[in-house]
Amino acid sequence: MPLTRRHFIRKLAVATLALAASALRMPTALAFWKAEEFAPGTLDATLAKLVPQQAITNSDQITLTIPQIAENGAVVPVSVSTTLAEVKSISLLVEKNPVPLAIRFELSPDVEATVSARIKMAETANVIALVETANGYFRTKAQVKVTIGGCGG
Amino acid sequence: MTSIRIRSKLIDGKTQLRILITHPMEHGRNRDKLTNELIPAHFIQELTISRNQKPLINCVMAAGISKDPYFSFMLKGGAVGDSITIAWLDNFGNRDIAEHTVS
Structure with a gap:
């Protein structure tokens, strides 16, 4: 089929629409922030919302690197790495924060x-540190002593 | 001026990404020191990281993340010239986006 002007314009329109659709999908492809996950409450209440039936296995295949003593609770550096396979997500929760789920x-x-x-x-x-894999949920924890709280910002 | 600063480094065939965002990350319980009024909660809710237009990391967060958030990630593979796009959205609906080229 020869590429006539009409066909070219039609193709261009389709391509533009596809491009626009993919561009529009970008924000919706975001991981949708859910207020219930970030609701103030206890750690158990938050875990209940994140993990169905709270089926969480303690795992030593997760490495949580965090200072034992945090001088400033407003800035606590954390690293999580895991050798678990097929990791879908990694969450960080702080037991006694007003909103336990950090990220x-x-x-x-x-x-x-x-x-x-x-x-x-x-x-x-x-x-x-809560790790979601294709095979379920795994966690590891570490206690951090805070000498100045993070409430003052 | 963009609020997002990005550093990348190719290490053993992987791409290390370090991201620093300027944001107050207020949780809504702090008081203004002068007026004693509550400072409204203002924090980043979503952060996306894409490489060559392909989304790789989605983050959802609240004010449990420190002021001026810092993140680092390790991407599998990568090459010089990869385009890294980072975008955030906060609870006021503000957003920012930054592009970075791996060199």
């Missing part, structure tokens, strides 16, 4: 299961 990283298979961030801690508490 959830949803990782594609093109990303190593290693993440770092800086979190706030209101007081001395356990920090939990």
Whole structure:
């Protein structure tokens, strides 16, 4: 079929629409922030929302690197890495924060299961790294002693 | 001026990404020191990282992340010239996007 002007314009329109649709899909492809996951409450209440039936296995295949004593609770550096296979997401939770869930990283298979961030801690508490894999949920925890709380910002 | 600073480094065939974002990350319980009024919660909710237009990492977060958030990631593979796009959205609906080329 010869490429007439009409066909060319039609093709151009289709391509433009496809491009626009993919561009529009970019924000919606975001991991949709859910208020219920970040609701103030206890750690158990938050875990109940994140993990169906709270079926979480303690694992030694997760490495949580965090200072034992945090001088400033407003900035606590954390690194999580895991040798577990097929990691879908890594979440960081702080037991005694008003909002226990700090962050959830949803990782594609093109990303190593290693993440770092800086979190706030209101007081001395356990920090939990929750790893979601294709085979279920795994966690490890570490206690961090906070000498100055993160409430003052 | 962009609020996002990106550093990348190719290490053993992987791409290390370090990201620093300027944002107050207020959780809504702090008070203004002068007026004693509550400072409204203002924090980044979503962060996406894409390489060559392919989304690789989605993050959802709240004010449990420190002011001026810092993140680092390790991407599998990568080459000089890869385009890294980072975008965030906060609870006020503000957003910012930054592009970076791996060199």
